[in-house]
Amino acid sequence: MRKQDPARRIRNFDEVALGFDEDEAVSEAERCLQCPRPWCVRGCPVGVDIPGFIRAIRERRFEDGIRIIWEKNALPAVCGRVCPHEAQCEGLCALSRGCSRYLTEEGKARIDRFLSRSNLIHRRRRPVSIGALERFLADYAAANGIRPLRGESKKEGRVALVGSGPASLAAAGELSRMGYSVTVFEALHAPGGVLRYGIPGFRLPKEVVDREIKQLEEMGVCFRCDVVIGRTLTVEELLEDFDAVFIGSGAGTPGWMGIEGESLNGIYSANEFLTRVNLMEAHRFPETDTPISVGRRVATVGGGNVAMDAARTALRLGAEESIILYRRREEEMPARKEEIENAKEEGVRFELLVAPIRYIGDENGWVREVECIRMEPGEVDASGRARPVPVEGSEFRMEVDTVIVAIGQRPNPLIPMTTPGLELGRIGNIITDEDGRTSKEGVFAGGDIASGAATVILAMGAGIRAARAIGRYIEDRRKQRSDGKYVSKDTYTG
Amino acid sequence: MGGGHIYRIIEKERLSDEIVKIEVEAPLVASKAVSGQFVMIRLREGGERIPLTISGCDPERGTITIIFQEVGKTTLDLGRLKPGDSILNLAGPLGRPPELKRFGTVVCVGGGVGIAPVLFRARVLKELGNRIISIIGARSRDMLILKEEMEEVSDRLYVTTDDGSLGQKGFVTDPLRDVLSDEQVDLVVAIGPIGMMKAVSGVAAEFGVKTAVSLNPIMLDGTGMCGSCRVIVGGEVRFACVDGPEFDGGLVDFDALLLRNRRYLEEEEISLKRARGCESHEKAGSSKAYQELR
Ligand SMILES: Cc1cc2nc3c(=O)[nH]c(=O)nc-3n(C[C@H](O)[C@H](O)[C@H](O)COP(=O)(O)OP(=O)(O)OC[C@H]3O[C@@H](n4cnc5c(N)ncnc54)[C@H](O)[C@@H]3O)c2cc1C
Ligand SMILES: Cc1cc2nc3c(=O)[nH]c(=O)nc-3n(C[C@H](O)[C@H](O)[C@H](O)COP(=O)(O)OP(=O)(O)OC[C@H]3O[C@@H](n4cnc5c(N)ncnc54)[C@H](O)[C@@H]3O)c2cc1C
Ligand code: SF4
Ligand code: SF4
Ligand code: FES
Numbered sequence: 064m065r066k067q068d069p070a071r072r073i074r075n076f077d078e079v080a081l082g083f084d085e086d087e088a089v090s091e092a093e094r095c096l097q098c099p100r101p102w103c104v105r106g107c108p109v110g111v112d113i114p115g116f117i118r119a120i121r122e123r124r125f126e127d128g129i130r131i132i133w134e135k136n137a138l139p140a141v142c143g144r145v146c147p148h149e150a151q152c153e154g155l156c157a158l159s160r161g162c163s164r165y166l167t168e169e170g171k172a173r174i175d176r177f178l179s180r181s182n183l184i185h186r187r188r189r190p191v192s193i194g195a196l197e198r199f200l201a202d203y204a205a206a207n208g209i210r211p212l213r214g215e216s217k218k219e220g221r222v223a224l225v226g227s228g229p230a231s232l233a234a235a236g237e238l239s240r241m242g243y244s245v246t247v248f249e250a251l252h253a254p255g256g257v258l259r260y261g262i263p264g265f266r267l268p269k270e271v272v273d274r275e276i277k278q279l280e281e282m283g284v285c286f287r288c289d290v291v292i293g294r295t296l297t298v299e300e301l302l303e304d305f306d307a308v309f310i311g312s313g314a315g316t317p318g319w320m321g322i323e324g325e326s327l328n329g330i331y332s333a334n335e336f337l338t339r340v341n342l343m344e345a346h347r348f349p350e351t352d353t354p355i356s357v358g359r360r361v362a363t364v365g366g367g368n369v370a371m372d373a374a375r376t377a378l379r380l381g382a383e384e385s386i387i388l389y390r391r392r393e394e395e396m397p398a399r400k401e402e403i404e405n406a407k408e409e410g411v412r413f414e415l416l417v418a419p420i421r422y423i424g425d426e427n428g429w430v431r432e433v434e435c436i437r438m439e440p441g442e443v444d445a446s447g448r449a450r451p452v453p454v455e456g457s458e459f460r461m462e463v464d465t466v467i468v469a470i471g472q473r474p475n476p477l478i479p480m481t482t483p484g485l486e487l488g489r490i491g492n493i494i495t496d497e498d499g500r501t502s503k504e505g506v507f508a509g510g511d512i513a514s515g516a517a518t519v520i521l522a523m524g525a526g527i528r529a530a531r532a533i534g535r536y537i538e539d540r541r542k543q544r545s546d547g548k549y550v551s552k553d554t555y556t557g
Numbered sequence: 558m559g560g561g562h563i564y565r566i567i568e569k570e571r572l573s574d575e576i577v578k579i580e581v582e583a584p585l586v587a588s589k590a591v592s593g594q595f596v597m598i599r600l601r602e603g604g605e606r607i608p609l610t611i612s613g614c615d616p617e618r619g620t621i622t623i624i625f626q627e628v629g630k631t632t633l634d635l636g637r638l639k640p641g642d643s644i645l646n647l648a649g650p651l652g653r654p655p656e657l658k659r660f661g662t663v664v665c666v667g668g669g670v671g672i673a674p675v676l677f678r679a680r681v682l683k684e685l686g687n688r689i690i691s692i693i694g695a696r697s698r699d700m701l702i703l704k705e706e707m708e709e710v711s712d713r714l715y716v717t718t719d720d721g722s723l724g725q726k727g728f729v730t731d732p733l734r735d736v737l738s739d740e741q742v743d744l745v746v747a748i749g750p751i752g753m754m755k756a757v758s759g760v761a762a763e764f765g766v767k768t769a770v771s772l773n774p775i776m777l778d779g780t781g782m783c784g785s786c787r788v789i790v791g792g793e794v795r796f797a798c799v800d801g802p803e804f805d806g807g808l809v810d811f812d813a814l815l816l817r818n819r820r821y822l823e824e825e826e827i828s829l830k831r832a833r834g835c836e837s838h839e840k841a842g843s844s845k846a847y848q849e850l851r
Contacts, residue, residue: 219688250780252606252646252683260782289562289648291780295585313784319794326787326794326813330819335783343777344603352605352630353777354824428816446773475781 064195069408073520076264076346079405080144080195085123088199092120095191098157098177098418099399102170103193105222106155108524112136113152113193120196131212132197137231137279138235138283138523140271141258143198146520147399152193159190205274208280211236218242220537220554225292225478228256229519230510232310233526234533236286243535244286246305250291253342256313258340258496258519261334262304265379266402269341293481298506306540307505307533308528310493311526313467314472314511320364320375324422325468329430331359333373333469335364358464360384364431365418365469366396373409373467382465385411390418390451416440420458421467432460441451472516482506507533564598567620569640570779572702573629576670577636578612581807584619586611586649592659592677593771593803596621596649597779600634604645607631608776608798610748611650612673620760621649624673625703651779654805655769661743662688664736665711666729666757668749669695672703675748682746684755688712690736694729694753698722722839730756737764744769747806751815768806774798775821776813785786790811 065081066072072079081322083091095117101111112131119128121210132139139530148154155434157174166174203209220243224231239246253259255272280286292298292312292428301308319325336355339345343353363370377385386407389396392415396403405415416438419457423432437457440449474492484495486502493514499507509525511517568580586596592612599606613622627636638644663682667675673692679689685747691711694720695701708714715732725732729749736742737760745768747757758768774797777785781799788797789810793848 096736133673243711250648251778287562289646290585291648294651295589303697315780317782317784319784321794326789326817328817335777338777338783347603348824351603354821354826354828355822356821406640427819428813477781477835521796 064191064407066405069410072265073375073409076379078268079217079265080401080485082202082314083195083199085125085203088120088196089123089220091192092117092157092196094211096157101173102155102157102166103152103191106151106153106165107135108151108520109135109527111152111197113527116143117191117193117196120200125200126207126209127204129200129209131201136520137211137233138275138519139197140201140275141229141267142520142523143194143196144271145399146194146261147518148192148194149190149400151520153190156190156193158188160409192313192352193254197294211240212276217244218537219541220244220307220461221305222307222309222533222537223248224300224309224311225287225298225301226250226256226312226510227254227259227276227309228311228313228510228513228522229258230313230522230526231256231309232279233523234309234311234509234527234530235279236282237527237530238533239279239282239284241530243534243537248288248290248292248301249286249288251342252288254288255449256311259373260338261369263337263341263376265375266372281455286397291477293477298503299476302505306537309499309526309529309533310478310506310508310509310512311522312475312478312512313493314516315475317468318471318473320419320470322419322421324424324430324542327422327424327430328428329356329464330422330466330468332465333363333369334472336373336467337369337376340380346380353382356465357382360386360463362386362388362419362461362463363463363467363469364388365471366391366398367469367471368398368402369472370467370469371406371411373469375402375406375409377465377467378409378411385412386461387411387462388417388419388433388435389413389415391448392416392440395448399513401427418451418453419466423460430463430466433463433466434458434460468479472511474512474515475486476511495529498532499525500532505536562647564644566638566642566644569638571642572624573700575700576624576673576702577627577675579635579638580615580622580625581644581647582589582619583621583647583649583698584616586647587614587619587621588616590614590621590650591654592681593657593675594650594652595802596623596647597651597776598644598648599646601645603661604634605631606646606777606779607686607777608651608773608802608814610674610771612677621707624670627669628826629755630832633829633832648779652763652799653800657685661687662680662740663693664733664742664745664761665689666733666745666749666753667691667693667707668729668747669700670702671747671749671753671771672707675746675836676703676706677711678746678748679707682799683710690740690742691715692716692717692729692732696720719789728756729753730760733757733760737761737766742766745806748789751811751818754806754809755811755831756808762807769803770806770809771810772802772804772814773818775818786816830832 077092109170116128116131224247339355344351345355361382363374419435432556438451441452483502499509507529511523565582682752692715694717745761754770761768774786779798786797791808
């Protein structure tokens with residue numbers, strides 16, 4: 064896919080990846096083998112009919128293509144841009160046989176048999192760019208005014224969704240298609256969750272997020288911002304007005320390492336750093352009112368998508384040097400491969416097998432140096448990666464004037480704290496069954512609040528499963544009520 | 558987008574040169590708020606989110622009272638709004654509700670604009686059957702707000718000013734020391750400048766009395782998501798917006814808070830100039846307060 068030139072793009076916040084035009088999309092689609100038992104679909108958490116929409120692109124039936132995707136995925140413009148494709152659909156694509164880390168030995172053998180039978184074994188080098196094709200169709204639909212079809216008949220039943228990240232957005236789409244009336248409550252002043260305040264515009268333009276939300280509004284979903292559930296209204300109060308509540312409040316609480324000097328000025332959590340820019344537009348200060356301060360040398364601690372986003376944002380805010388400090392090796396970085404490449408192209412420097420142990424400040428309380436220790440790969444741990452072990456005596460110091468800590472987020476405690484009867488897991492996550500049911504009747508949950516920090520598409524998958532379960536729950540209760548077996552909602556929640 | 562509610566200002570009163578009181582329509586917040594909680598507001602697109610304490614609420618009218626000091630761009634802009642104007646975003650009530658019960662004798666100490674939330678607290682505690690001794694202070698006579706109201710709710714009231722233009726000349730800790738020496742006090746509540754809260758907590762600790770202080774770190778989201786508001790309490794990092802803003806003053810690292818609140822001095826100066834630019838002929842109320850913050 065074409066990209067903005069690195070030297071230019073680090074001076075702006077415009078999207079880096081430029082997307083396919085029609086001819087490029089068709090020719091990429093032609094690479095697909097239309098496998099009879101497509102491996103790729105097994106890699107997609109929501110089971111998009113990938114060969115189906117690719118065939119539509121080949122035949123230039125673009126509207127059909129987007130409708131095929133919409134059946135399973137309400138936010139293709141988002142997923143096409145931010146899904147970790149190499150670990151999901153593209154990682155299992157038959158053509159990725161030569162490069163994927165995600166295929167099992169058995170899978171590889173089966174693909175080899177299939178490819179040699181069809182005399183295509185030489186093509187097994189690069190997967191079909193499924194994500195880019197998905198994005199192409201979503202952008203095509205937006206440019207040509209193609210809309211998802213409106214829900215079937217209206218059904219009786221009101222559902223409240225807490226938080227407006229991908230889990231709730233997907234659930235909202237599904238529930239309103241099913242005909243229920245849906246209200247989304249968001250604590251911040253703008254909807255979208257991490258899509259709004261976390262992922263930078265150069266990866267996911269805010270207009271794309273606006274567009275997806277507007278589409279939901281057109282389907283009848285009502286968004287109420289500035290409502291902090293647990294404070295403005297509690298989950299129990301929502302249950303008085305709604306037939307069911309879905310909690311999609313995400314994993315928004317930043318983790319700290321608990322090392323000396325972490326509260327010095329100039330040390331940000333990645334959430335704070337990215338929120339100041341993405342939600343509050345601090346990069347336009349003083350036209351906008353929210354400030355951000357970025358020094359000459361910026362160190363970002365971590366190796367995930369969040370760390371890449373922060374390090375690349377720092378460059379765009381004028382940092383001369385942007386350095387990633389990561390305690391494992393590059394192949395173990397959880398960030399999307401494409402974004403690691405993009406970061407390198409832009410000049411982000413990677414200090415691998417290194418961990419900070421202390422920050423040193425000046426007399427005004429600003430961070431000036433970070434002391435680090437070198438690590439070496441040790442035994443393989445539960446995540447299947449080598450556990451990093453500090454190398455004694457390898458401490459060294461590095462001058463920095465800004466530090467961004469991006470070592471992970473925990474579930475936001477506000478709702479668990481204010482909702483009696485919710486069973487919680489070890490990290491404060493809400494425990495649910497496969498369908499998103501919590502231990503509290505009428506309350507469902509999904510996305511990062513249940514799973515811990517994960518991905519957009521997993522959150523959406525959880526939202527959709529919960530939406531279907533909510534539909535069944537409401538219908539069951541109505542049936543019980545009309546059979547006279549069940550007390551009415553008012554007496555039940557009262 | 559987001560089907561915004563209208564947060565309309567229905568009343569406005571200037572309490573001093575730099576301190577303004579507004580009553581804002583926010584029915585959901587008003588039905589829930591208790592003394593000690595705050596709201597996050599954003600005036601317009603591109604505006605900053607700032608925290609302001611709820612200094613009173615009227616669930617029947619569906620309104621909350623906010624009393625603020627014009628110290629920088631956002632508060633100056635807010636001070637220019639008139640009854641009938643509205644605030645774009647307002648979320649709350651935020652913060653952990655503090656313990657409100659019958660303690661016995663409570664000393665309520667308020668400094669500057671901090672007198673406003675202290676009045677709200679004194680009223681609530683009085684109603685719960687506490688004996689209220691209050692100490693309020695300001696730089697000078699015309700900076701002192703809500704004196705009559707404090708008089709009304711307190712069993713005894715002390716007033717101090719730095720320049721002696723009203724009440725005792727000196728600092729709120731002077732009468733506090735006297736009260737603590739003479740009386741059995743069960744709790745001190747102190748809200749005001751960081752230096753004042755630090756001094757009050759220190760004096761109360763000498764007498765073995767606990768002080769509840771309300772911290773004012775720089776906030777961004779106010780929902781526990783960013784860590785901008787982190788403060789050190791009892792050696793641990795806490796987020797003031799969800800774990801506070803009230804903490805045990807004896808455990809708070811006030812010096813660290815002072816340093817952290819100076820993070821954006823340069824940027825605040827730039828913003829302030831821009832805010833002033835639009836009112837070049839008007840008197841830009843806040844010069845003194847602002848200089849003092851530096
Ligand atoms: C910087 C960054 C980059 C990322 N990059 C990628 C990527 O490239 N690909 C990928 O797949 N994943 C990525 N992720 C992860 C992905 O964004 C998350 O897994 C996903 O957004 C989780 O969705 P969610 O709906 O569970 O919650 P969130 O998106 O976190 O949304 C939760 C929403 O709930 C609101 N909320 C919280 N508490 C309350 C309350 N009490 N009342 C009302 N509202 C509340 C929050 O304000 C927020 O808007 C990234 C995450 C970050 C932070
Ligand atoms: C929980 C809480 C309750 C508060 N209640 C009140 C109140 O009832 N009345 C009142 O007058 N003030 C209150 N404040 C302080 C008020 O938030 C700041 O005065 C205001 O944010 C200043 O914004 P500005 O743009 O006008 O000034 P700026 O020029 O931006 O800042 C002036 C000073 O205010 C502080 N400040 C700046 N931005 C923020 C921010 N986003 N969050 C917090 N502090 C900031 C800084 O210390 C700064 O030096 C409260 C603060 C907190 C944390
Ligand atoms: S939703 Fe994500 S995983 Fe599924 S096909 Fe689209 S890009 Fe691939
Ligand atoms: S596995 Fe790859 S080649 Fe096969 S259908 Fe899916 S995208 Fe096409
Ligand atoms: S203001 Fe962001 S966590 Fe408190």
